[in-house]
Amino acid sequence: MPSSPLPRVAYFCMEYALQCDFKMYAGGLGILAGDYVKGARDHKFPIVGIGIKWKQGYTDQRISNQGRPVDSYPIYNYPFLKDTGVTVTVTIRKREVKCKVWLCDKFGNAPLYLLDTDVPGNEDAWITGQLYGWFGEERIAQEMVLGIGGVKALHALKIPIDVYHFNEGHALFAGFELVREKVKSGKRFEDALAASRKQIVFTTHTPVVQGNESHYIDRLVYMGADNGVFTKQQLKQLGGSPFNMTVGALRLSRKANAVAQLHAVTANKMWQGVKDRAEIIGITNAIHLPTWVDNKIVRAAKNDSNEIWKLHQENKKQLLGFIRERTGVRLKQDALLLGFSRRAVPYKRSDFIFSDPSKVDKLFKTGKLQIVFSGKAHPLDDGGKQIVANIVSLTRKYPQSVVFIENYDMTIGSMLVRGSDVWLNNPRRPQEASGTSGMKAAMNGVLNLSILDGWWPEACDHGVNGWQIGDGYENRNEKKLDVHDQKALYQVLLNEVLTTYYTNKKRWVDMMKQSVLTTYKPFAVKRMLEEYYEKLYRD
Helix, strand or coil, X not given: CCCCCCCCEEEECCCCCCCCCCCCCCCHHHHXXXXXXHHHHHCCCCEEEEEECCCCCCCEEEECCCCCEEEECCCCCCCCCEEEEEEEEEEECCEEEEEEEEEEHHHXXXXXXXXXXXXXXXXXXXXXXXXXXXXXXXXXXXXXXXXXXXXXXXXXXXXXXXXXXXXXXXXXXXXXXXXXXXXXXXCCHHHHHHHHHCCEEEECCCCCHHHCCEECHHHHHHHCCCCCCCCHHHHHHHHCCCEEHHHHHHHCCCEEEECCHHHXXXXXXXXXXXXXXXXXXXXXXXXXXXXXXXHHHHHHHHCCCCHHHHHHHHHHHHHHHHHHHHHCCCCCCCCEEEEEECCCCHHHCCCHHHCCHHHHHHHHHHCCEEEEEXXXXXXXXXXXXXXXXXXXXXXXXXXXXXXEECCCCHHHHHHHHHHCCEEEECCCCCCCCCCHHHHHHHHCCCEEEEECCCCHHHHCCECCCEEEECCCCCCCCHHHHHHHHHHHHHHHHHHHHHHHHHHCHHHHHHHHHHHHHCCCCCCEHHHHHHHHHHHHHCC
């Protein structure tokens, strides 16, 4: 990095995955944010994290006796959070909502501050109750606390900021607060908007238009999200009607990034009709190695040591013990084990490997092929819950070779990316934004078997460090796409993956080494942070 002082960055995100017992995350967005702040600490970048202290986290999702996901919401307490003594207020529905500010100081030069409305005297104490628990008014209120409250907290804490980084559109109202401050100081609205834009950068994740959050403008005004400075017409000009949070963030940012090179192409195409928006560049996500990667595996790969096989077998043994403890199922150490851990949404095609039973039925029944699944559905997504139920039904059809581990969290994720033999990923291209779980697997010597989507086109050397499924084919007709990808999946699984595993151990071990060597630097968080400073944070 250059020797000149680096700009101080405030990083706003709705969720953070920091450690296994810190239930402030739902999935990949929080995993990325947690790795980001841990990387900032390790590599001494001047970054401050802003988030929310969720009283009940996301969801505790268990499988009922009927094989369906059931949600519950325990209350979590975190004794390591420190009371800063700072409280700020956000006006929501014309009422003053107090937001207490907590400090998670595990990160030294990259502190994380969390806002909390569950304080005495707050009629709206519920706002910071459940992460992604609701939509509409409740979601707007949460995002006002994150954005407006976050900016106010930074001022109250006397932390000077050069760049405000919005990780997804949830943080957009922080920009509204920056505009309000400038208008209050005497600037014209247009000048305040332009000046605020110079301070803001934005990361977009969701590569499907419908997945990007929108709100009716009347509802925003009723909630007070206009922050006393935006008219309805100005809101429409910024985010359209209904008001799209991603569109608003793209127009209120000086620069924006997607989270993989392919995702940048997809995102620019997706938002090409939005005038006066920031160009979207590609900065591929990365991971925090100390959190996710077995350093003994990396050392073995660097030393070209065949011990990597023995070390992996130890990790696999630990995973099999973990599976037995959690589910009662005894999988085989010497049989190929696929890992699959994803949110339960249709485009990820969780049970795709079973789409033609004639191809795999015998393999699963004999135990020559094994697979372990994990992942949650959104609590209000009945379709996602049906996907989970479908997978659970497969565990009953193949009780000795198909496993589902309920209530996915960082502990489960860490076990899977270290102990599986192959990491399976088969989304409908180009709907995977990045896919950092595949990076974690790769650095642990777990071979990726994946559609050329997200990060994998940048890393894949087919047959050398993993395998690609298909040839990057895309089709808006999902049935045609599924037929194409199904054929490609079975072709590589049956003729290359299984054959190599059972008949060519030397090649498999060589591929494990190459998997580690080709990924552990390019997809480490240090590279990502350096690119953020070089391409996004500096003027």
